[in-house]
Amino acid sequence: MANVTSVMTGNPACCTADTPLRDVARMMVDNDCGEIPVVDDKGQPVGVVTDRDITVRIVAEARDTMSATAGDAMTKPAKTVREDSSLKDATELMESAKIRRIPVVDAGGKLTGIVSVADIALAGKDVQTAQVVKQVSEPGRRKH
Template sequence: MNVEDVMTKNPAACNVSTSLKGAALLMLENDCGQIPVVNDQNEPVGVITDRDITVRAVSKGVDVANTSVEAFMSSPVNSICFNMPLKDAVCQMEAESVRRIPVVCEQGTLKGMLSLADLAKADKHQATAELVKKVSEAPAQK
């Protein structure tokens, strides 16, 4: 089984100039907690999470309507290729202690997102449980 078999295809994405409020609305509309940030060539350059917005920005009184995601996104961002074996993707997510990761095609453009939820729905064996355990024990992401 490859990443493409279980990933969320065509995810919502934003660019560096998208406001934090705009990113939060995308998360609400798409029922997700992380939005990839892409450049003009649709290549991932970062990610913005619900935690970035609430804990890092809102808690500090930042004007989310007038502050871009660039100020609070995590960058650079690692990604995985859509045709990577799922087992290898799980190992990379574990090594990087991430719960979600952008998926790209051979040219590096955004093709999807792979999340723990995607793995849990598709993977009926111990690998998902082990990944959840390892990622949950890791230090919190910024």
């Protein structure tokens, strides 16, 4: 089975926790993506900011969008897979965590890419993709 490097987008746009949120949103527009990994000074992912994170954690809470940073909106810690991970490992993590994108790191933990459900779909894994999309798209159970 192929590993994640065969389908990942290499060298993805990323930011730091103190990057202004408006710059993160601009990166999403410029790179036509819905997630920007947040890295530390060693280039290791510490979280991710999704377009949904911005909507739910900043806009819906009526927080000041002009002073907000990536750190204010990010989901942490970042779930990652290593470059030598199989597509099966990546899809299992997507299913269990109900996420659509996963940062890829090297053996030292440094960000090298990102894999999405769309990347796997384009790789022609029809049955596998259908299962991932089904699992990721099922509503989560709310805890009361």
